[in-house]
Amino acid sequence: MMHSRAPNPVMQIVTYGAVFFCVTSLTIVWTRFSGGLALVWPGAAIAAALFLTIPRSHSLAAAVTLAAFSTLATALFGLGPVWAIPFALVNVFEAWLIAWLLVRFRPQQDYVESEIGIVWLGFLAGIVGPLAASIPGGILASQVIAGGWQEHSFSWFIAHGLGTLLVMPLTLLLASYKKPVFARLLKRDRILPFIGMTLLTIGISAVALLQSTFPTLFLPVVPLVLASFRFGRFGAAITVLLITLASAGTLGTDTGVFAELTIPLWQKALFLQFYLSILVLLSFPLAVALKQRQRFMEELANREAMQRLIADHSDDALLQLDQHGMIRFASPASIRLSGRDKVVDLHLAAFFSEFDKEIVDRTLRSAAQYPGHTEIIERSVERGGQTRWLEAKLRAIDSSKHQASAYVVTIRDVTARKLDEIQASREARTDALTGLPNRRAFLDVLEDQLEFAGEEPFALALVDLDYFKRVNDSYGHAVGDAVLKQVAEIMRESANDNCFFARLGGEEFGMIAVGPARETAAIICEKLRLAIQRHVMTDNDGGTFNITASLGIARIAERCSSSMAMQAADGPLYSAKAAGRNRLRHAQDMGRHGENRKPPLEDSRVAANS
Structure with missing residues (x-):
């Protein structure tokens, strides 16, 4: 049942058997009065402890040994040899039953190591086991001793329950202690x-x-x-x-x-x-x-x-806060991360800017509302003239009154990670070849502008390089890539806070003009067309050539979908291509409900440089 602590189970059985014989013999001699049963019986505790501390494979050998010693003690000092064997069988059965019940209902085997283990030990070993054995024991005693079996069963239960309850804890302790x-x-x-x-x-x-x-x-x-x-x-x-x-x-x-x-x-x-x-x-x-x-x-x-x-x-600041968010303990890293000589007795907001205190207080209240849940604050701070990013993770400690009595906080410098995230975001929104914003970034800006297009109209232009496939076929893709880079550089020279350029894919580019640039969007596009036309390109052999671009521009004055806005500029671009390329076409104004609010198409054209 219980894992054996003794290196030799046979020697353990012999030792326990000898102790069992001595204790039961003395018990019979000292506590058996008027020829009745012993008033106290600790033998069941010793025998049950043996069953608990030996491997299950040795249980039969232990039972035979205990029965033999019990028979000998009863024959010599008790009721004589005639009834010694039946009483020995009941005694051994009682001990085995106690051990089996303990393992069955308390497999943790913490009978002398925890409060609940002690309760199970007292209930099973001091009550249930002796009560089960008292009936056959009382019946046997009534055959030898005067009195009814009920009286003898009660005496058996009292004597064996008392002895087991008192002796078994000590026996288990002695069995569990080591040298x-x-x-x-x-x-x-x-x-x-x-x-x-x-x-x-x-x-x-x-x-x-x-x-x-x-x-x-x-x-x-x-x-x-x-x-x-x-x-x-x-x-x-x-x-x-x-x-x-x-x-x-x-x-x-x-x-x-x-x-x-x-x-x-x-x-x-x-x-x-x-x-x-x-x-x-x-x-x-x-x-x-x-x-x-x-x-x-x-x-x-x-x-x-x-x-x-x-x-x-640790490079992280480890903090303990009281229920008001005041710092009561701070690790050495707190000095470096806070930029202060001392942070104890200060509010957690001392690690951040003065504008972040409301955010910190709101996060503390949220953590107090859900103890055990981790709240995260991530804010930028100025340290030594540089912008750093700090990440605070905080958790409330629940008190017995179901209110936050304290907080534990870790603060880490996550500047490197934040810069990596910014760089990754920038790369995800940047065209790898030209360095211009890509189509995803263009659509994001377009969506933002469309939200307020009714109050703040803007201009949208699409730019497509003419006969670009011929460049790739004639000079190779490396020269074609160089052309795209140079066109992007021309666009960068025209870009500012109000004029946004992006590469949409292949040889197609886009422009969004807002604010003051919206009114001069046509002029900007025309200058761009001329700059591309006049820019001299170089091939791999040192030869030169020129390219041109067709542009379509639309004024967006009403909220609509991004696809509708793109179609508004794509129409005049297609017209510019159909009309011979290297020109700028204007779309009709997209006003409320898609109504035409300007005269039909206006055409700006400059002869191509062939």
Whole structure:
């Protein structure tokens, strides 16, 4: 069932069997009065612990060994050899059942390591297992001892439940401890206090149990709590065991406080069980909680040391804020990223510009509303005359009142990443050959202008190089690419904040003119046409040639789709091509509802340079 901690299961079975024999024999001798059943039975705890700590393949061997020792103890000191084997079978069955139930319902096997594990141990080992075995045990006892089987079953349940509940935690602890643990216990700074605690427990238990003048049964709680604090679960188990032995001794000899109780012996045993159970339920969960707290504090100290190490050597600023967004802790990197000599007791907005405080406050409120969710702020700041980008990730820590009691924040310099993003965006919107904006960028600008075309009309022109295919066929694509680059350079010379040029694809270009340039768009296009016509191109052999361009221009004065706007300029471009190329054609004005608001086509033409 439980993974074996012993290197040799056979030796473990023999050892447990011998201890089982000694303990059960002494129990029968000391606690079996008037020829009845033993008042306390710790043997089930020892046997169940054996089943829990050996491999399942050795369970049968363990059962046979325990049955043999139980038979021997009962035959020598109990009910004689005739009934020894049946009682041994019930005893072994009870121990096996307890172990099976524990593994079945608490597979974590934390029976002495957590509060819930202790609860399961007490319920299954102290109640369910003994209750199941008490029926066959009581029936057997009624065949040998005077009295009904119900009475004997109750006595069995009390004795076995008490013994298992008291002894099994200690047995499991001893089975789980290793040599280094005992080596630490045997050191002088621990063994002497342990011996002192043992003597104190014995002395206080004697005072509380052997006299009946004053009600002092609460006194053993004092060494029990002290032992739990000083020695943890092991100390609590040893102290409870000492108090149990002292109580069983006074009960068996009918002296002290138990002698004054005018009730039958089995009721005294029931009272003793209740008393000791209270001690177990008081001490063991306390010891486990203290152990868990010690582990938690050690883990917390290790985690804090690790976080301090990371914070001291991290390029990111690590911050802790109070519920108002004020900085209570800041790592060394905060000085560099904030540009300040000190940031503690300042608001988180101190890392950003004064105009960003409202954004920071809004982000803090959003984080407080959804604790556990990470909010991100990304803003540009000025540091040393340079523009830097900072990224802050913050998360609220939820308090018991369901309000943000604090925040944790990391701040990182993401300038390099931001520049890469800007460069990638620029490249995605830039024509790789000419360096002009590409069709995607052109359409984005066009969409923006169309949003307000009714209030702010603009001019849209399409430019197409004439007979460009002949250039590629005659001089090669390398010369054709050079021509496109030179045309783009001419356009760049004409571009400004109000005049936007882009390469739309192949030999086709586009222009958008806004504001003052809108009124002179025709002049700009005509100058562009002439500049392209007059520019001398060079081929690979040093020869020269000229190219021309046809242009179509439209005035957009109403919101419409980008395709309709492009068609408005494409129509006059087609007319310019059809009319002989190397000319500029104007479209009719696109006004509200597509009505014609200007006279029909106007034609500007300059003779081609052939």
